[in-house]
């Protein structure tokens with residue numbers, strides 16, 4: 157039951173009573189729960205056979221079923237890559253279903269974003285270095301605590317930092333900065349990468365949307381990462397915005413309410 161109430165005042169401001177609106181949301185919640193259970197079940201049923209497929213291909217690649225020619229190896233490795241992509245997509249769909257079912261919004265705790273961001277940057281440093289990029293956390297001011305879901309926010313910054321690395325040519329720089337902006341805590345992940353065409357900026361947060369750009373079209377992905385980011389940020393009553401210039405880089409800013417609401 158969704159209950160909202162508001163005072164009902166007369167022209168002089170005198171309190172005449174209270175308006176209470178009761179809205180039965182049982183059916184909607186039930187539907188959401190069914191959708192999420194269905195996606196969980198399907199994901200689980202799909203992941204098992206896919207892992208077994210990967211293992212069987214690996215057995216052949218390891219030469220345990222006889223000698224493998226270079227051409228056969230190439231085909232099997234390509235097939236493995238595609239199955240890996242599918243497995244990722246299934247995990248991401250499962251994430252989206254869990255977020256939509258309210259699991260993130262309902263499990264919040266008091267969090268220090270400084271620690272979370274320090275750990276995120278340390279975690280992604282090897283991948284950035286391997287890609288020939290610098291990755292740095294800008295000096296942070298004192299940050300207020302927020303109400304957040306640690307796994308959810310880890311996923312937000314993992315996705316943003318992974319994208320910044322993925323969509324930047326070697327020699328670039330990725331930075332993570334945070335500060336207080338009005339009643340919000342704002343975190344910006346900035347890269348000096350390929351950038352995003354202006355006409356795509358509105359669309360990139362939609363599920364499965366990927367930019368078809370000469371530089372980035374060969375880079376693997378599912379188009380679900382930013383949809384997940386947006387759902388988690390929304391579940392925190394926050395917002396996300398992007399600024400980008402083609403050929404110069406992108407900056408994604410996540411704003412989270414300080415008192416958590």
Ligand code: ADP
Pocket residue numbers: 315319320323347349350351352360365366367368372376377378379380381382383406
């Ligand atoms: P994926 O990376 O799996 O394709 P995302 O939802 O994370 O999916 O991103 C959607 C699209 O937005 C990407 O395909 C890419 O074209 C674009 N994009 C996201 N982040 C960046 C970035 N930092 N720099 C350039 N393009 C980006």
